[in-house]
Amino acid sequence: MPISSLFRPGSKLKIKDADASQRLLDDGDKKLDKDEAKTRDKLATMKLGEHISAYQELLYAQKKYKLLIVLQGMDTSGKDGTVRGVFGQINPLGARTVAFKAPSNEEKEHDYLWRVHKEVPTNGEIVIFNRSHYEDVLITRVHDWIDDAECTRRYAQIRDFERMLTETGTVILKFFLHISKQEQKQRLQERIDDPHKHWKFDPQDLVERKFWDAYQTQYEKVIAATDAEHAPWHIIPADSKTQRNLAIASVVVEKLESLELEYPPAKPELAKLKIS
């Protein structure tokens, strides 16, 4: 069974049932302590990172595909850490990260897909969305800024948008970084206990935390409504940072492998050229 299917949403998805601390590599016979397991995970992820880096050069050389990675998850679920841990080794010249925050005034004057469409990858490029158009069916619905009818319309619009992107050469992978409420509590508390992390602490995170259950339910709906073969969701157990990175790197490598990327054909006119 391919690694990626471990993380595919079931037909009757209940995120609460998915274990946020599930482990991808088990320890087999030998009992590894926590640090040993982390080191093992990190080395495995680095190895996969080298593959991603090599595939990225092919992707860039061939200019046939565009790769779009969407990262979604609750506050502190590790979106930034994923960018760093999984995609830290690739050549910045062919890759870009875009963090979508609350929309600016100009962005609000447009439809919600406008600012997203501007940032999609070009041929040969890898773009990582840290949050995305999915916020427009998550925070907006949880806080009743849009109603069910509008939300349902948006599901269809998002499906159409992503299908168009796929039909024009974009490979889309969507990841929901699934942490438990207990894990978020610890991570927020760490930011508070370390004065050097206060700048990362946004009081709004506490407000959103109160809506935890509503978010989980809405994530279930969103994932069910927008999961598609050409733009699949993967639900990544993310209580462990090293296991999270390992899982995401595995899915990305598996996908890149399946594309059968190739260098463009050699140019015969260069065969005997000598530079003077």
Place this chain on the structure above:
Amino acid sequence: MPISSLFRPGSKLKIKDADASQRLLDDGDKKLDKDEAKTRDKLATMKLGEHISAYQELLYAQKKYKLLIVLQGMDTSGKDGTVRGVFGQINPLGARTVAFKAPSNEEKEHDYLWRVHKEVPTNGEIVIFNRSHYEDVLITRVHDWIDDAECTRRYAQIRDFERMLTETGTVILKFFLHISKQEQKQRLQERIDDPHKHWKFDPQDLVERKFWDAYQTQYEKVIAATDAEHAPWHIIPADSKTQRNLAIASVVVEKLESLELEYPPAKPELAKLKIS
């Protein structure tokens, strides 16, 4: 003497006299073979990369400064390799690379600084320019697309532009990656000899190579005209890739150190907060 001053242009700059194979670390008593020296350089650069990465978090947290790195150099001088080798470890969320190619039709309808200004860093951000507005006083002058009078006007415009950026919080570091004509020959030949690198080979590179001396002379003029204390040029010996990365990383770390970056003050209201 600070490292950075090793690479500062002299008052009567002759690039031809600057040794493109000059070494930053010498081997001291022990004779290192080539591979040993490379490994030594790489480890030293990685160590500096960790410093850059740590400073970048401070830069990002403090949001007081913006850092703009300009990379210029002849074809194959290693601009891409520098991005990867020196800035590969930093968090992509606070850093961006912009590669300036031949201007698009839309860009040509604007002044030459328009597309550059759009891409300068925001507070706390690091932006690396792979080529830059300096192309508009290099290729353009070498091929007589602009005359001396226009070129001189542009020097002044560039100085003004960079002064304005500095006065509004941007720290600017400009690097000329200095390779020898012989080294370029080898690097171009490698691209030709390896069919997997043919996609990187642009026949235009051979045309530009014919203008080698004109470019060197023009670089001397440009550097002399636009070197400033607030936006200094550094001439980096770049025949050795590992020494090049080491030199650039050293200059960047030295500069970041000098900024005395600090975390924003802790928030007293968080002192006793317990997350529920």
